[in-house]
Amino acid sequence: MLTALAAFHSDSDLQTVLQLLRTGDVNAKASQAGQTALMLAVSHGRGDMVRALLTCGAQVNLQDDDGSTALMCACEHGHVDIVRQLLSVPGCDATLTDNVSKNYIYL
Structure with missing residues (x-):
């Protein structure tokens, strides 16, 4: 999960990060809020890591x-x-809703 916040400055760094990501479960969810490494990278604005995770x-x-x-x-x-x-990303579903927005009434 923390690999999603790793910085890489060279191709060698990128290859190391990719090896770490391929070794683990990139879709594992955190026990507290159920977030994934992709969500963590996205939240921190890490486009390079988002690409690596995908x-x-x-x-x-x-x-x-x-x-x-x-x-x-x-x-x-x-x-x-x-x-x-x-x-x-093929299959990205922009129509999914979260638990909060399901409670809103749209006028």
Whole structure:
């Protein structure tokens, strides 16, 4: 999970990060809020890490305990480039809703 916050400055660093990501479960959820490494990278605006995670099989539509997805996190934090990146993933579902927005009444 913490690999999602790792910085890499060279191709060698990137290869090390990719090896770590491929060794573990990139879709594992944190025990407290159910967030994934992809959601963590998105929340911190780490577009490079988002690309690495997606390359290693991170699932873009997984939802945390509140029903939020990585796309929702990107929108919430104003990371427009990451929103575009996630929307370009085949199968990215922009119609998913979280547990909070299901309670709103739209007029």
